[in-house]
Amino acid sequence: MPETKFRSFRVEAVVLRHSDYGEADRLLTLFTRQLGKIRALAKGARKIASRKAGHIEPFTYVRLQLAKGRDMLLITQADTVDGYQPLREDLILTSQAAYVLELLDRFSYEEEAESSAIFRVLTDTLARLAAKNDPWLVTRYYEMRLLDYLGFRPQLFECANCGREIKPEDQFFSFSAGGVICPRCGQGLRNVHTISIEALKYLRHFQRSSYADATRARPDPDVQKETEVLMQGYFTYLLERELNTPGFLKRIKS
Numbered sequence: 145m146p147e148t149k150f151r152s153f154r155v156e157a158v159v160l161r162h163s164d165y166g167e168a169d170r171l172l173t174l175f176t177r178q179l180g181k182i183r184a185l186a187k188g189a190r191k192i193a194s195r196k197a198g199h200i201e202p203f204t205y206v207r208l209q210l211a212k213g214r215d216m217l218l219i220t221q222a223d224t225v226d227g228y229q230p231l232r233e234d235l236i237l238t239s240q241a242a243y244v245l246e247l248l249d250r251f252s253y254e255e256e257a258e259s260s261a262i263f264r265v266l267t268d269t270l271a272r273l274a275a276k277n278d279p280w281l282v283t284r285y286y287e288m289r290l291l292d293y294l295g296f297r298p299q300l301f302e303c304a305n306c307g308r309e310i311k312p313e314d315q316f317f318s319f320s321a322g323g324v325i326c327p328r329c330g331q332g333l334r335n336v337h338t339i340s341i342e343a344l345k346y347l348r349h350f351q352r353s354s355y356a357d358a359t360r361a362r363p364d365p366d367v368q369k370e371t372e373v374l375m376q377g378y379f380t381y382l383l384e385r386e387l388n389t390p391g392f393l394k395r396i397k398s
């Protein structure tokens with residue numbers, strides 16, 4: 145349970161997922177502005193007449209009153225701020241939103257240092273998807289912000305091996321080095337991935353631009369696919385590495 149001074153307190157949260165608990169209850173995994181990721185119990189939420197139930201579906205932005213129970217946080221009141229309704233009505237948007245939540249769920253912990261900034265980019269991203277902004281752009285922009293806030297900002301302007309400035313030509317990308325590797329260093333290296341100068345251009349653009357500026361990007365479908373595959377590979381690599389570190393094990397035990 146997070147350390148808080150009060151027995152009862154309010155948080156703003158996005159519901160990441162929920163699972164059945166006991167006879168009639170629901171256990172929620174939430175990302176909160178104030179405390180990062182937490183879990184809390186909604187008692188009686190599976191009863192048909194429950195007033196809380198509608199507010200605590202995944203993808204919902206809610207204001208919650210929480211109380212400290214004996215060994216768990218309890219939800220005593222729930223009000224919806226935004227249900228992002230369009231995300232529930234279109235399968236493609238539903239799967240995009242599910243990816244956004246899952247990425248955060250897998251990479252975040254209680255007491256996340258940047259929880260307020262992450263919460264903001266999360267709610268902005270869900271709102272952009274619900275407003276039917278280009279899902280490719282919304283998702284890539286979100287991934288890049290998330291890497292920043294979680295401390296995995298990739299190096300895209302200098303070679304992650306020799307430190308030389310990256311020239312406008314096709315490059316390599318190394319998950320373990322956390323960035324671009326110049327052609328000179330990358331030749332013959334194992335476990336590096338090719339990255340076209342076009343794809344690199346968009347990743348750089350997203351890394352240093354506001355969302356409004358990022359929306360001017362219009363890459364062709366091949367480049368979209370290339371950046372998507374590369375970023376997902378990088379996230380998968382980071383996740384597997386995290387799973388094997390003592391720090392991670394300590395965090396999930398505590």
Ligand SMILES: [Zn+2]
Pocket residue numbers: 303304305306307308325326327328329330
């Ligand atoms: Zn180099």
